[in-house]
Amino acid sequence: MVVEIDRITSPLSREDAKKLRSGQEVLLSGVIYTARDAAHMRLMELAKSGEEFPFPIEGAIIYYVGPTPEKPGQVIGSAGPTTSYRMDFAAPCLIGLGLTAMIGKGKRSPEVVSAMQEYGAVYFGAIGGAGALLAGCVESSEVVAYKDLGAEAIRRLVVRDMPLTVIIDSFGENLYDRGREDYLKWKAETM
Amino acid sequence: MRKISAQLIEDAVREMCVRANCVLPEDVRECITAGMEKEQWPAAKTALKHIIENFEIAQREQMPICQDTGVTCVFVEMGQDVLVEGDLSEAINEGVRQGSKEGFLRASIVADPLRRKNTGDNAPAMIYYDIIPGDKLKITVAPKGFGSENMSKVIMLKPSDGVEGVKSFVLKTVEEAGPNPCPPIIVGVGIGGTFDKAALLAKKALMRPANDINPDPFYSELEDELLRSINELGIGPQGFGGKTTALAVKVGVMPTHIAGLPVAVNINCHVTRHVTREIKH
Numbered sequence: 001m002v003v004e005i006d007r008i009t010s011p012l013s014r015e016d017a018k019k020l021r022s023g024q025e026v027l028l029s030g031v032i033y034t035a036r037d038a039a040h041m042r043l044m045e046l047a048k049s050g051e052e053f054p055f056p057i058e059g060a061i062i063y064y065v066g067p068t069p070e071k072p073g074q075v076i077g078s079a080g081p082t083t084s085y086r087m088d089f090a091a092p093c094l095i096g097l098g099l100t101a102m103i104g105k106g107k108r109s110p111e112v113v114s115a116m117q118e119y120g121a122v123y124f125g126a127i128g129g130a131g132a133l134l135a136g137c138v139e140s141s142e143v144v145a146y147k148d149l150g151a152e153a154i155r156r157l158v159v160r161d162m163p164l165t166v167i168i169d170s171f172g173e174n175l176y177d178r179g180r181e182d183y184l185k186w187k188a189e190t191m
Numbered sequence: 192m193r194k195i196s197a198q199l200i201e202d203a204v205r206e207m208c209v210r211a212n213c214v215l216p217e218d219v220r221e222c223i224t225a226g227m228e229k230e231q232w233p234a235a236k237t238a239l240k241h242i243i244e245n246f247e248i249a250q251r252e253q254m255p256i257c258q259d260t261g262v263t264c265v266f267v268e269m270g271q272d273v274l275v276e277g278d279l280s281e282a283i284n285e286g287v288r289q290g291s292k293e294g295f296l297r298a299s300i301v302a303d304p305l306r307r308k309n310t311g312d313n314a315p316a317m318i319y320y321d322i323i324p325g326d327k328l329k330i331t332v333a334p335k336g337f338g339s340e341n342m343s344k345v346i347m348l349k350p351s352d353g354v355e356g357v358k359s360f361v362l363k364t365v366e367e368a369g370p371n372p373c374p375p376i377i378v379g380v381g382i383g384g385t386f387d388k389a390a391l392l393a394k395k396a397l398m399r400p401a402n403d404i405n406p407d408p409f410y411s412e413l414e415d416e417l418l419r420s421i422n423e424l425g426i427g428p429q430g431f432g433g434k435t436t437a438l439a440v441k442v443g444v445m446p447t448h449i450a451g452l453p454v455a456v457n458i459n460c461h462v463t464r465h466v467t468r469e470i471k472h
Contacts, residue, residue: 023234025237038307065258066258066259066297066299067258067297068254068255068258068260068295068296068297069295069296069297070295071254071295074254077254077255077258077295077297078249078254078255078256078257078258078260078297079258080257080258080259082258082259082338083338083341083371083372085371105338105370105371105373105429106338106369106370106371106430107369107370107371125370125429127238127241127242127245127429128338128370128373128429128460129242129245129256129257129336129373129460129461129462130241130242130244130245130257131245131249131254131255131256131257131258131259132245132246132248132249132252132254132255132256133241133244133245133248135254136248149309150298150309150311151258151297151298151299163241165234165431175430175431176369176370176430176431179234179427179430179431179432180424180425180426180427180430180432181425181432182432183232183235183425183427183432183433183434184425184432186232187425187434
């Protein structure tokens with residue numbers, strides 16, 4: 001079986017986000033921003049007070065990651081995804097402000113999925129626990145905000161051909177449900 | 192009486208912290224590779240291929256397998272005839288600090304659960320002491336990622352719930368966790384003891400080699416049955432569907448009260464890391 005892998009680039013417009021389908025494998029290149037628990041709490045404070053974000057949120061892609069420190073000569077340390085549900089409290093608001101994609105692993109809340117459907121956004125999965133492999137896709141890394149948060153600071157990453165799978169698309173289709181159902185159906189038919 | 196210097200322990204822990212984070216144990220590799228060979232679902236096979244490629248890169252480049260270099264769990268089996276010259280717990284914590292620096296590990300520990308200031312050096316470790324007969328000192332360092340730790344659970348079942356109650360709790364916990372703990376997972380199950388001991392049994396069960404066989408045939412059968420049932424759920428690697436949801440199920444048990452049946456499920460991701468050393472002077 002030949003699997004078509006599409007190349008996509010950031011920033012991602014809402015129109016382009018709407019073209020992606022759950023289960024699709026893509027290679028992402030361009031600028032993405034890292035943020036996890038602590039950074040999301042700070043972004044929500046900015047959103048509440050209407051202050052400007054430390055990066056352009058329109059068409060942005062956020063990667064839920066807290067990398068290990070880079071060794072001398074390395075661009076970044078291990079950099080795999082963290083579990084996404086902990087950022088669900090902030091995602092609908094960020095999507096409303098212009099965020100078009102999130103990269104993480106694991107389930108999302110119904111509130112996040114409806115915001116994705118309403119505005120046009122996608123949720124990508126990167127291979128959880130594959131920090132060393134994913135580090136190889138990062139061409140540059142620069143802290144742009146919250147340096148005091150260490151691994152949880154917001155970084156601007158330039159990535160090339162980062163292997164991702166569309167988990168939830170802008171129509172609410174979810175690979176975690178469908179992948180399992182399809183597999184069990186296939187298993188029942190073939191065995 | 193065997194005298195062991197605290198410095199020796201610090202050095203050993205430092206080295207073990209780095210190794211555990213960069214080199215996946217052989218038994219876990221074998222289970223993942225065997226899983227990939229048996230897996231037929233394309234998305235599952237691709238995910239497992241990436242996982243194998245990842246631990247190979249980590250070892251070659253001497254970089255952490257996963258960016259979550261975990262909370263450092265340290266299990267100490269200390270012979271009662273061992274005399275440590277110096278502060279044992281401090282030696283372990285200093286080993287963790289040094290290992291964290293040397294291995295470029297992520298600072299993942301906050302000093303207080305609510306005020307959440309990062310300690311910056313991964314100390315303190317979660318240290319568990321067991322006093323045993325003899326004059327040997329054995330230390331296991333096991334960095335534990337929190338993606339899978341967060342999906343773990345404890346329940347106080349009734350004695351009448353029996354083995355069926357245990358099975359259904361384990362399956363429910365794994366099914367609810369779904370893709371979150373980075374499957375394929377290793378499942379540690381603790382049965383018996385008290386509320387807290389059950390959890391410790393589950394964590395200790397994860398320290399067993401992934402491919403060993405429980406010496407008690409009753410529990411060996413239970414482990415096999417649980418593994419089969421989990422892998423029939425169809426969650427698969429990364430939750431993309433497939434048969435490789437779990438690599439192994441390990442059960443630890445101990446005596447308990449006539450009124451109780453405590454059960455704990457401690458989930459570990461495919462990056463199940465541990466290194467054990469006997470410390471000699």
